[in-house]
Amino acid sequence: MNILILGGDGYLGWPTAMYFSNRGYDVTVVDNYFRRNACTELDVGMLYPVPTLVERAKIWHELTGKEIKVVIGDLSDPEVMRSLFSGTVEYSWALDRKFLGIPETVIHYAEQPSAPYSLINYKYANITLTNNLLVTNNLMFALRDFSRDTHVIHIGTMGEYGTPNIDIPEGWIQIQRNGRKDTFLFPRQAGSLYHTTKIMDTDLMWFAVRMWDLRITDLMQGPVYGMETKDSMIDDRLRTIFNYDEVFGTIINRFTVQAIVDYPLTVYGKGGQTRGYLNLNDTLQCAHMAEKTPAQKGELRIFNQIMETFSANQLAEKVQRVGKAQGYDVKIDHIENPRKEAEEHYYNPTYQGLIDIGVEPHYLTDEVLAGMFQVAETYKSNIRKDVIFKGITW
Amino acid sequence: MNILILGGDGYLGWPTAMYFSNRGYDVTVVDNYFRRNACTELDVGMLYPVPTLVERAKIWHELTGKEIKVVIGDLSDPEVMRSLFSGTVEYSWALDRKFLGIPETVIHYAEQPSAPYSLINYKYANITLTNNLLVTNNLMFALRDFSRDTHVIHIGTMGEYGTPNIDIPEGWIQIQRNGRKDTFLFPRQAGSLYHTTKIMDTDLMWFAVRMWDLRITDLMQGPVYGMETKDSMIDDRLRTIFNYDEVFGTIINRFTVQAIVDYPLTVYGKGGQTRGYLNLNDTLQCAHMAEKTPAQKGELRIFNQIMETFSANQLAEKVQRVGKAQGYDVKIDHIENPRKEAEEHYYNPTYQGLIDIGVEPHYLTDEVLAGMFQVAETYKSNIRKDVIFKGITW
Numbered sequence: 001m002n003i004l005i006l007g008g009d010g011y012l013g014w015p016t017a018m019y020f021s022n023r024g025y026d027v028t029v030v031d032n033y034f035r036r037n038a039c040t041e042l043d044v045g046m047l048y049p050v051p052t053l054v055e056r057a058k059i060w061h062e063l064t065g066k067e068i069k070v071v072i073g074d075l076s077d078p079e080v081m082r083s084l085f086s087g088t089v090e091y092s093w094a095l096d097r098k099f100l101g102i103p104e105t106v107i108h109y110a111e112q113p114s115a116p117y118s119l120i121n122y123k124y125a126n127i128t129l130t131n132n133l134l135v136t137n138n139l140m141f142a143l144r145d146f147s148r149d150t151h152v153i154h155i156g157t158m159g160e161y162g163t164p165n166i167d168i169p170e171g172w173i174q175i176q177r178n179g180r181k182d183t184f185l186f187p188r189q190a191g192s193l194y195h196t197t198k199i200m201d202t203d204l205m206w207f208a209v210r211m212w213d214l215r216i217t218d219l220m221q222g223p224v225y226g227m228e229t230k231d232s233m234i235d236d237r238l239r240t241i242f243n244y245d246e247v248f249g250t251i252i253n254r255f256t257v258q259a260i261v262d263y264p265l266t267v268y269g270k271g272g273q274t275r276g277y278l279n280l281n282d283t284l285q286c287a288h289m290a291e292k293t294p295a296q297k298g299e300l301r302i303f304n305q306i307m308e309t310f311s312a313n314q315l316a317e318k319v320q321r322v323g324k325a326q327g328y329d330v331k332i333d334h335i336e337n338p339r340k341e342a343e344e345h346y347y348n349p350t351y352q353g354l355i356d357i358g359v360e361p362h363y364l365t366d367e368v369l370a371g372m373f374q375v376a377e378t379y380k381s382n383i384r385k386d387v388i389f390k391g392i393t394w
Numbered sequence: 395m396n397i398l399i400l401g402g403d404g405y406l407g408w409p410t411a412m413y414f415s416n417r418g419y420d421v422t423v424v425d426n427y428f429r430r431n432a433c434t435e436l437d438v439g440m441l442y443p444v445p446t447l448v449e450r451a452k453i454w455h456e457l458t459g460k461e462i463k464v465v466i467g468d469l470s471d472p473e474v475m476r477s478l479f480s481g482t483v484e485y486s487w488a489l490d491r492k493f494l495g496i497p498e499t500v501i502h503y504a505e506q507p508s509a510p511y512s513l514i515n516y517k518y519a520n521i522t523l524t525n526n527l528l529v530t531n532n533l534m535f536a537l538r539d540f541s542r543d544t545h546v547i548h549i550g551t552m553g554e555y556g557t558p559n560i561d562i563p564e565g566w567i568q569i570q571r572n573g574r575k576d577t578f579l580f581p582r583q584a585g586s587l588y589h590t591t592k593i594m595d596t597d598l599m600w601f602a603v604r605m606w607d608l609r610i611t612d613l614m615q616g617p618v619y620g621m622e623t624k625d626s627m628i629d630d631r632l633r634t635i636f637n638y639d640e641v642f643g644t645i646i647n648r649f650t651v652q653a654i655v656d657y658p659l660t661v662y663g664k665g666g667q668t669r670g671y672l673n674l675n676d677t678l679q680c681a682h683m684a685e686k687t688p689a690q691k692g693e694l695r696i697f698n699q700i701m702e703t704f705s706a707n708q709l710a711e712k713v714q715r716v717g718k719a720q721g722y723d724v725k726i727d728h729i730e731n732p733r734k735e736a737e738e739h740y741y742n743p744t745y746q747g748l749i750d751i752g753v754e755p756h757y758l759t760d761e762v763l764a765g766m767f768q769v770a771e772t773y774k775s776n777i778r779k780d781v782i783f784k785g786i787t788w
Binding site: 078082121122123125126129130133134137138141142145164165166167173175176177178180181182184185186187188189190192193196199200203204206207210211340346394 | 472476515516517519520523524527528531532535536539558559560561567569570571572574575576578579580581582583584586587590593594597598600601604605734740788
């Protein structure tokens, strides 16, 4: 099986590449180093340096004998996207430079993934908008023109739903009105411009599925935590990119690092904001199970990709408790909310579909958190307190 | 009152400019000649040549003594958009070149408006996507940064709703589920990439309204017909841009021209496609009434801007009947549908909100159609049969 991973250098992309490579898939990764370049530009820190994608592919090959083909290129350029399906692609690194063939599955992570980044100012808003939508649109048209059978697994976000006052289904809702009924995408309304681009991805994908009978699975993911996967444990140089800053660091990852350097946990406002979370290892499982049971032609299949829900306060208390048990004096600070969001709200999403196709959830246990503390502690000397909180407001 | 019209050179833009100018408003129009340039590039015909926007503003001033300030610039460039609010704008033509001040109202027409254009191929798809979304996003951020009180009147499209199997409300729907309820945007699903960008505009505007308390009216417009407005009747050179081709010509306008040159009316497939329509003069009225009763701060107010509904077959038969009465031998041709759309479907939209704020509808009477025939006949020698139907499929 031939699998193409767009955004293969990112927090999810590289672990996904190793995961599928280890299971016998032919894997190609594509990235333009957006995340690394943005981290440099914004001066936000990574917990440890990470080798280039080409270097990581070489290390992976050395250690496992397996090949992950690498393309360094900007997928918002339609010609780069199309080359991956037309066969004109030039690999930046590969053992065998012959075209691997049209992929059976594409995993699409190639988006600017940060809410604060998208709202730094109008320029970053436009970068987010054009990058995310052009990549998705280029993918839709490449599939239309070259391969309507390829299964796309797209990473959406639970943030597309916002925090409505009714239960959140998995993507779809039947509406009855004046004695008639029809099934629709559950109405979406997000809390950041980044999250809004994910809604717009859904608009594009739903159009493409209806027009061209594409097959797409949209994984509505919650914030991911964790730094290790089974595949990365063989060598520290295979660890994924790990941010602990406000821009690219997700909340549990950030809190763990803050706890270690005695930086009070930054709970925004009242801290009643409830979201669904999942372990990095479960992201890989979800992609794998989605790949094994592809969507039908003409189907936009949507799963809510979370394993449990917590409020910001619950997360802070968990990190505090586990940190204290490890000897850290963890403080919690309720800072003025830089975002415009409900700090107390109803939240009841369904998340059953992925379990039904075989995903076995991991949970945020004290042991898991303690493991994260241990890895982060190893890199403590790299942590820059000055980049943890920038205070980007909207 | 100071009113800014984005897309002031287009089919709706220029008549809107004259309409408000004639009623004592200070009007500024902005355009980058996208439509004209696209017509040249695609070799599609206009019924008659139209003076440049600067030339039209000069003619308007000569004839009425009134000033319409002109800015030629690309609003997908955020600096051009921001200059209109920051005061750094340079007018391409104006009697008084001093900044007019921050507009109380912005009418936003500045989008690529054609479904077939958006689906010629992936390049035109990307042009549509970036142009339409960057203009809207630039407007949202300019308002956030310079003027949160300005009322935006945006032209949406009834096509955002598609053809659902339930009644279509004016933008919003209350959903009850498991004993709880909330109000949402009515779920949208469009039949072209262009229409999908309008859904994405809605996503962007709804985000901006919730975050920054902007005030926006979204007019969900159906296809517009007509070529004359009261203001243009004083001089032929003031007529609006009028396309009769498949790319930029709307159906009633196209059918009228086809009838005159003995080109069978091109009904797509079975012809049961039902849509809502309105007269160009009613578009102006709707913009005016919306301007007089602005949306509240933090409100995305949505009106369905149509006056009556017809199937494609009904329109073809109407044009045929009126044409025959005028001595034309009008034929109707059911051609293979180049689009993927339902040719028979339920369609029951509400359109009451604009009536409630004072719009007095005009209808597509035989007299109105006969008037269109008469004007088009004047320009018969300009009509190129070869550009009427290109057969852009999706």
